[in-house]
Amino acid sequence: MIDEMLQIGEVAHRVGLSLRTVRYYEEMGLLIPENRTEGGFRLYTEEHVERLALIKQMKPLGFTVQEIGDVLGARDVVADERSDEQARDAARERLRGFAAAASERCDTLRDQLARAEDFAVQLRRQARRSRPASSRS
Numbered sequence: 001m002i003d004e005m006l007q008i009g010e011v012a013h014r015v016g017l018s019l020r021t022v023r024y025y026e027e028m029g030l031l032i033p034e035n036r037t038e039g040g041f042r043l044y045t046e047e048h049v050e051r052l053a054l055i056k057q058m059k060p061l062g063f064t065v066q067e068i069g070d071v072l073g074a075r076d077v078v079a080d081e082r083s084d085e086q087a088r089d090a091a092r093e094r095l096r097g098f099a100a101a102a103s104e105r106c107d108t109l110r111d112q113l114a115r116a117e118d119f120a121v122q123l124r125r126q127a128r129r130s131r132p133a134s135s136r137s
Contacts (some may be wrong), residue, residue, distance in 0.1 A: 004045070004046070005034065005039050005043040005044070005045065005075065006043065006044045006045070006046075006049070006137060007037075007042065007043065007044075007105075008022055008023070008033075008041070008042045008044065011044045011048060011052065011058075013048055015049060015051055015052040015053050015056055016056070017052060022052065025052065025055060026042070028065045028069070029056075029069060030051075030055060030065065030068060030069055030072060031044075031048060031051060031052060033048075051072065054071075054072070055068055055072075058071065058102075060109075061102055061105040061106070061109070062105055063101075063102075065099075070093070070098070071094075071095065071098050072096065073091075074091040074092075074094040074098070075091075075095065076097050077090075078089035078091045078092055078095065125128065
């Protein structure tokens with residue numbers, strides 16, 4: 001079955017990204033359109049939507065464009081049955097390294113979130129204590 005071809009606006013909408021961001025990822029080599037219409041419109045497949053969703057997941061973890069490209073490349077090698085086993089093993093090892101890095105970054109973000117939540121609680125307490133006497137009836 002041939003994948004349904006999607007234009008850039010539909011792809012951006014489905015992933016929750018701006019057109020500009022999708023174009024940026026294309027310029028950086030992270031996303032290559034499947035084809036273009038005669039009018040020059042980019043055409044993408046469901047696989048591109050999944051790829052963009054993965055990119056979107058990696059960005060908040062602080063992965064660079066280079067690192068994202070490395071992850072995508074390793075995933076492509078692992079998924080390609082034509083890749084030799086040595087290349088697939090090396091790609092799997094790279095993915096394990098990125099998985100460990102993602103876990104560490106998640107731990108860091110959880111710590112930061114806990115501190116931010118504590119700060120918000122402190123501010124709410126301070127705001128309640130600072131209420132003027134006339135509003136305390």
